[in-house]
Amino acid sequence: MSKISVLIVTYNYGRFLAECIDSVMAQDCGEELEILVVDDGSTDDTPKVVANFPQVNYIRQEHRGVSAARNTALKRATGDYLAFLDADDYWKPEKLRLQMAYLKEHPECKIVFTAYENFLESSVSAQEEWVKRCCQFAEHDIACLPTALFHRSILNQCGLFSEDLERGEDSEWTYQIWLQKIPRAYMEEKLYLRRLHGKNLTGSGAKQCKEQRKQFQKDIVHKSIRAVRRNNMEKNGISVLIPAWNAQKFIVECIESVKKQKFTELPVEIIVVDDGSEDDTAELAKQAGAVVCKAEHRGAAASRNTAITMAQYSWLFFLDADDRLTEGAFEALYAPIQKDGSLSAVFSYARDFYDLPGRSTNAGEEGKVRTYSGCLPGCSLIRKEVFRKVGPFDLQLKTGETVAWQLKFRNTGLPSCRIEYVTLERRIHENNTGRRMRGQEQMDYARILREHLRQKKKGE
Known part of the structure; x- marks a missing residue:
């Protein structure tokens, strides 16, 4: 039996966190699960929510940003396989089982991504076409990192997250998968449910999404393409x-x-x-x-x-x-x-x-x-x-x-x-x-x- 470390980073998402953790507890993969929640200095009821889950390893730190929190989670994880899950999202019950089955059947593969599905929080209203425009960056990205299950050995090649990036750090890290020529796979089953809500959809969230696309294009895509040409990324x-x-x-x-x-x-x-x-x-x-x-x-x-x-x-x-x-x-x-x-x-x-x-x-x-x-x-x-x-x-x-x-x-x-x-x-x-x-x-x-x-x- 393998051990999977599920890494959840949260900042003032206490209202979503229980559903997120429940979706991990409901996984039918048959593997040993280690659940780590890294609280990036939340000021809401996050500690009380986590207290209801004695199985969870709770780590609280001062507010330093998502990259630093993810790095803390990576350093503390002990599993053979690792998976990130955003605190406002959740998984379908079969996610880890299907991904583990693929990795065991293809031992040469070190990371497997899945498709994901956006859904609107019930308290939020938005026109469907507007939602698609807002989320265009994520839906057309090469891979969505929180959908991934990967072997911890790839950390030796990809390293930790860049803490100097304000946004797009997950995409920058995903590009390292390509740059390091790590064998990877993509499953088209929609096993990750991504919540669209006030903070990541409307108002400042929409502006941030637009800025994120621009930042990614400027600081990551251009950087990665230059690296591809320089290092001959694909064999x-x-x-x-x-x-x-x-x-x-x-x-x-x-x-x-x-x-x-x-x-x-x-x-x-x-x-x-x-x-x-x-x-x-x-x-x-x-x-x-x-x-x-x-x-x-x-x-x-x-x-x-x-x-x-x-x-x-x-x-x-x-x-x-x-x-x-x-x-x-x-x-x-x-x-x-x-x-x-x-x-x-x-x-x-x-x-x-x-x-x-x-x-x-x-x-x-x-x-x-x-x-x-x-x-x-x-x-x-x-x-x-x-x-x-x-x-x-x-x-x-x-x-x-x-x-x-x-x-x-x-x-x-x-x-x-x-x-x-x-x-x-x-x-x-x-x-x-x-x-x-x-x-x-x-x-x-x-x-x-x-x-x-x-x-x-x-x-x-």
Whole structure:
């Protein structure tokens, strides 16, 4: 049995603290729990609230700020695993159990984040759209630290929190996870409940949220990007990212086509994000040698974004679970990069093959098949840092998200090239997205075209 230290920092949040602690006590993880509450000089009834929980280790200090309080908690914690929880928030009962199960199943992983859900305190009213604007920083951050469960060994690499930062200290610390190349994972289950209330939502809270975004962008993002360029944050290699939904019929062949590549210049990892499949896709992918992340069904765009955050290498290669690579695909795509290190992306071609009743095309057979240029998964090798400039895939698109992303990429003017080589064999079968969602596809592509024309007109 492992020991988990839950670290709760509080400052005048006595009215929320009991619910917060109760959510920890309700965890069904089956592990030994150590609960530490660090009171950062509260002047409310926090001590009385904590007194009702004899299991809690209560530490009171003078008011020095959240970073100093978190550092106190880290120094006093004795668990094998650590988790932060803000005193005004709470967890779902299964949070630690699901995270521990993932870490035990993937011992190479040292920290696992989850998705979270905002909710309004009952005494607060606000328009939904206003709430989204106020919380934009957190919802689009790389990872929300209080959702994490991590092995204490990473403290040797990341150290303590920066006490000289007035805000954004958790994001700065999270960026150290990237900078130190610590193996990490992201679960899309919403296991953390984040309360929006008077102090963090309305009035001065909204102003603070806006200031926090600006401060983060100035002091942390710019600092971290410079560090990335200086220290080559991601290891040089290729991360193959495969979103999969009910793809048990094809997933093994897809993965095997990657493993058969005779490419030795760089290491290659295979990551499969199982998008809520109801079949054996995840298990088959795992047996085939891929790293598998199981997520709620949210569509290909969300799965691709999740895969990006899991990737440890500097080059990303997207591949759909029902397709397969041609021989020599990686060699062909990487050759231009060896000649020109400034390239941000290399694009190639795809061709169809048929897997339909009464009609088939053998692997490698030219036949009367169409070829496509690089907007499809399987036809592009993209530098990971490009996504920090272009942004992630559009979650509002059910289809065509890769086309929309490539149009945005073109607008950046980043250096790229196209090779005259077919790297992808695209399977035509009865359940292709285009066949299942023809009407949705037409609407999505119309939306993509309108947005592209709008951006083009804006740039003229």
